[in-house]
Amino acid sequence: MIKPGTILWFARHEMRLAWRDWSWLLSGGHSRHWCFGALGLIGVVLLIHGLAAMTLPHSVDLMAPLEKHALVAIGGTLLLYASLMLSQAMESVTRAFYARGDIDLVLSSPAAAHRLFAVRIAAMAVSIMAVALVLAAPVINVLAWRGGARWLAAYGVMAAMAMVAVAVSAVTTILLFAAIGPKRTRLVAQIIAAVVGASFVICVQFLAILSLGTISRIEFLSSDTVVSHAPQSGSVVWLPAHAAAGNWPDLAIVMAIAAVMLAGATRFCAPRFATLAIATAAVSTGPARPVARWARWRSVRRSGFRPTSPSQALRGKEWALLRRDPWLISQSLMQILYLLPPFFMLWRTFYGDGTGAMLLVPVLIMAAGQLAGGLAWLAVSGEDAQDLIGSAPITPARVWRAKAEAVAGVLAVVFGPAVVILSIIDPMLGLVAFLGITIAAASASLIQFWFRAQVKRSLFRRRHVSSRIATFAEAFSSITWSGAGAVALVNPWLAIIPGSTALAVLAATWSISPRRS
Amino acid sequence: MSPLALETRDLAKAFDRPAVDGLDLRVEAGEFYVLLGPNGAGKTTTLRMTTGLLKPDRGSVTVFGIDALAEPVAAKQLMAWLSDEPMIYERLTPLEYLYFVAGLWGIGAAESEKRARELIEVLGLTLQAEMRCEGLSKGMRQKVALAGALVHEPQLIILDEPFTGLDAASARLAKTMLRDRVNAGCAVIMTTHILEVAERMADRVGVMSNGRLIAEGTLDELRRQAGAGFATLEDTFLALVETDEEQAALAT
Numbered sequence: 001m002i003k004p005g006t007i008l009w010f011a012r013h014e015m016r017l018a019w020r021d022w023s024w025l026l027s028g029g030h031s032r033h034w035c036f037g038a039l040g041l042i043g044v045v046l047l048i049h050g051l052a053a054m055t056l057p058h059s060v061d062l063m064a065p066l067e068k069h070a071l072v073a074i075g076g077t078l079l080l081y082a083s084l085m086l087s088q089a090m091e092s093v094t095r096a097f098y099a100r101g102d103i104d105l106v107l108s109s110p111a112a113a114h115r116l117f118a119v120r121i122a123a124m125a126v127s128i129m130a131v132a133l134v135l136a137a138p139v140i141n142v143l144a145w146r147g148g149a150r151w152l153a154a155y156g157v158m159a160a161m162a163m164v165a166v167a168v169s170a171v172t173t174i175l176l177f178a179a180i181g182p183k184r185t186r187l188v189a190q191i192i193a194a195v196v197g198a199s200f201v202i203c204v205q206f207l208a209i210l211s212l213g214t215i216s217r218i219e220f221l222s223s224d225t226v227v228s229h230a231p232q233s234g235s236v237v238w239l240p241a242h243a244a245a246g247n248w249p250d251l252a253i254v255m256a257i258a259a260v261m262l263a264g265a266t267r268f269c270a271p272r273f274a275t276l277a278i279a280t281a282a283v284s285t286g287p288a289r290p291v292a293r294w295a296r297w298r299s300v301r302r303s304g305f306r307p308t309s310p311s312q313a314l315r316g317k318e319w320a321l322l323r324r325d326p327w328l329i330s331q332s333l334m335q336i337l338y339l340l341p342p343f344f345m346l347w348r349t350f351y352g353d354g355t356g357a358m359l360l361v362p363v364l365i366m367a368a369g370q371l372a373g374g375l376a377w378l379a380v381s382g383e384d385a386q387d388l389i390g391s392a393p394i395t396p397a398r399v400w401r402a403k404a405e406a407v408a409g410v411l412a413v414v415f416g417p418a419v420v421i422l423s424i425i426d427p428m429l430g431l432v433a434f435l436g437i438t439i440a441a442a443s444a445s446l447i448q449f450w451f452r453a454q455v456k457r458s459l460f461r462r463r464h465v466s467s468r469i470a471t472f473a474e475a476f477s478s479i480t481w482s483g484a485g486a487v488a489l490v491n492p493w494l495a496i497i498p499g500s501t502a503l504a505v506l507a508a509t510w511s512i513s514p515r516r517s
Numbered sequence: 518m519s520p521l522a523l524e525t526r527d528l529a530k531a532f533d534r535p536a537v538d539g540l541d542l543r544v545e546a547g548e549f550y551v552l553l554g555p556n557g558a559g560k561t562t563t564l565r566m567t568t569g570l571l572k573p574d575r576g577s578v579t580v581f582g583i584d585a586l587a588e589p590v591a592a593k594q595l596m597a598w599l600s601d602e603p604m605i606y607e608r609l610t611p612l613e614y615l616y617f618v619a620g621l622w623g624i625g626a627a628e629s630e631k632r633a634r635e636l637i638e639v640l641g642l643t644l645q646a647e648m649r650c651e652g653l654s655k656g657m658r659q660k661v662a663l664a665g666a667l668v669h670e671p672q673l674i675i676l677d678e679p680f681t682g683l684d685a686a687s688a689r690l691a692k693t694m695l696r697d698r699v700n701a702g703c704a705v706i707m708t709t710h711i712l713e714v715a716e717r718m719a720d721r722v723g724v725m726s727n728g729r730l731i732a733e734g735t736l737d738e739l740r741r742q743a744g745a746g747f748a749t750l751e752d753t754f755l756a757l758v759e760t761d762e763e764q765a766a767l768a769t
Contacts, residue, residue: 306626313620324608385604390570392621393593
């Protein structure tokens with residue numbers, strides 16, 4: 001029998017909650033679907049293993065000692081994972097502070113709150129490692145299969161990285177609290193989470209464009225320029241890479257450093273948890289915040305907030321809500337961060353010889369599909385006042401049209417300049433980009449419309465959970481339209497094949513969607 | 518003879534079990550009608566069907582002579598709906614929210630500004646008028662939502678537990694505003710669990726149980742239906758519902 005209020009007792013409680021979350025994710029809330037969910041998961045795991053086996057070049061000798069080229073490749077991959085883990089950890093730590101959930105109950109009880117937070121820090125590390133392993137495990141397993149059991153040490157490095165990510169995030173959040181207060185911390189931490197996740201990929205792409213004129217990360221990391229500038233293979237920088245490749249003493253050092261960092265962060269942060277959690281409670285119930293004079297002038301006098309028609313009211317409302325929510329902007333427009341390198345390349349191409357712009361068209365189409373999907377979800381499913389809209393004297397068709405126009409308006413602002421520049425470089429490029437962006441965005445919006453649900457806007461981050469079919473369909477549709485755009489630039493007739501595939505994806509998605517009148 | 522503000526005939530909706538079962542309801546213009554019933558009696562389902570938020574399985578809904586199922590837009594133009602937990606946009610100010618609602622009902626900018634500012638003032642929200650709703654208390658949000666229900670000057674106001682979260686002064690203000698609208702010829706249909714409110718405000722009361730209207734009339738008429746000796750509405754209501762529950766138990 002575990003004594004209530006102890007660390008073990010809290011740990012058991014957290015494990016029970018985590019297990020039920022996972023069960024729900026697999027079954028979607030229906031016990032009969034659990035089996036299908038588990039089978040689906042196994043299928044995805046096998047698929048990723050197959051992809052990993054095909055992607056890893058057979059020419060590489062995985063048994064041989066590591067050379068500098070290999071160290072750079074492994075180190076780069078680990079850094080990519082580290083940036084993603086750090087992003088996820090920042091998000092999790094912020095959620096732990098701000099989501100009220102059971103915090104009020106725990107804080108009002110005589111149990112020691114610092115124990116709960118100590119357990120939650122550990123739970124975050126485990127969950128972050130689990131998510132990272134979904135992508136990394138197939139690669140590690142294939143490496144171990146072809147290069148020997150020593151590669152299994154990479155699992156240890158992943159665990160160490162998860163511990164370091166959580167430790168850094170927890171301490172950063174506490175320091176942000178002290179420096180800028182609870183209200184700003186939430187926003188800043190969430191923006192940091194969004195930016196950190198994309199930063200490594202974007203930086204490498206920028207460097208690749210500058211040095212090699214390509215956007216490919218792999219080409220950049222394996223280039224002689226990078227390898228020649230990298231530290232010598234005996235450098236301490238490569239400790240994690242050596243550890244991942246099965247150097248057991250290095251692995252022990254990496255894990256020990258990570259464990260010490262996590263223990264130190266827990267000791268530093270856990271006792272402060274109760275105080276900070278109480279401070280965050282004031283954020284949601286704090287005094288009303290006046291709209292800045294300039295914003296008031298702009299929003300009321302100029303925007304849709306003196307609307308004369310329902311459509312104008314709906315469009316203006318969507319734009320104002322998006323504009324005024326920095327967290328939503330950071331989340332929904334995160335894809336735009338990934339567009340910075342392509343835009344940079346486009347800019348260089350514009351002043352260069354014109355080649356290479358073709359590569360950007362599929363990237364733009366793909367990004368437009370993804371961004372449109374997110375915005376359409378916000379406008380359709382994330383409508384916070386469904387009853388008000390439902391009871392207003394407007395036909396549903398007019399509501400959907402106004403919301404689609406709101407989405408299209410944002411896309412026009414984001415992608416319009418790129419289409420114009422492409423059209424100046426080559427009208428054909430501009431035409432294909434315009435058509436591709438429009439069709440991909442329309443497809444993603446339609447999928448969100450078919451799978452619409454009544455969800456709170458603040459659940460944007462978890463929108464993928466509400467319908468996995470819609471998520472996969474949206475991604476698959478964007479990918480196929482992007483492929484169609486790429487093929488159309490080479491041979492417009494050949495684009496019929498990927499275009500038909502995309503239409504088939506849409507038709508299949510519609511046929512299994514909960515059709516509503 | 519002027520048409521009824523609301524008339525439902527044989528209105529029915531079932532989820533796992535019948536929620537509303539063949540409901541006939543008639544509310545006249547200039548009448549304050551209160552719908553009472555225990556939890557799960559079908560009150561909210563009835564109101565949601567009349568406002569077009571839920572499709573009935575059968576039956577008809579007529580608003581001022583307009584078939585609300587055949588011509589929902591025309592019917593909605595005359596109605597306002599306020600739920601017990603109204604959702605307002607956190608990042609709009611109360612004033613912007615009212616402009617938005619007025620826009621949905623197609624009211625011109627000048628007129629909507631005049632009405633919105635009037636309501637803001639009457640409801641004591643002047644200081645908060647240009648602050649984002651995210652920082653408002655529950656009672657203030659309720660007031661903003663109430664203003665939203667009145668800004669387009671509906672002829673039929675449908676309210677589901679509208680006084681939840683309002684302080685005494687605000688609740689009295691809201692009641693006065695609603696009574697003024699009724700005196701001006703509007704019809705108000707309201708559900709409440711606060712029987713004192715029903716007793717003081719209702720011209721007629723309908724009592725629902727198990728999806729059916731089991732009693733209807735003025736307070737005196739209800740007392741007579743419930744039997745002699747029931748002085749308060751609470752006693753009358755409990756007696757009516759208890760009798761219905763007993764009859765339902767016997768029937769099964």
